[in-house]
Amino acid sequence: MAVGIYWAMRISTIGFQVAIPTGIGFWLDTRWNTSPWMVLVGAGLGFAIGTLEFIRLAREQSPSDARRTAQKQRKTSNPKDRQAD
Numbered sequence: 001m002a003v004g005i006y007w008a009m010r011i012s013t014i015g016f017q018v019a020i021p022t023g024i025g026f027w028l029d030t031r032w033n034t035s036p037w038m039v040l041v042g043a044g045l046g047f048a049i050g051t052l053e054f055i056r057l058a059r060e061q062s063p064s065d066a067r068r069t070a071q072k073q074r075k076t077s078n079p080k081d082r083q084a085d
């Protein structure tokens with residue numbers, strides 16, 4: 001169940017990253033009477049941020065990256081690599 005909650009959280013984060021800048025753009029449009037320019041800017045910014053987050057999520061699931069991450073974790077947890085204070 002924890003895995004399902006983790007994935008729901010990651011996917012909903014991407015949705016919020018697209019929706020929140022668009023909502024802020026809508027609010028700015030109503031405040032400054034610039035319709036639809038701020039919505040378009042907010043949607044473009046949100047889309048770019050969401051796309052970057054999606055790419056990051058896909059890279060985390062890549063088998064080669066998973067091996068690389070596991071190797072980094074093993075190197076940092078090796079007691080010989082730690083310096084004595």
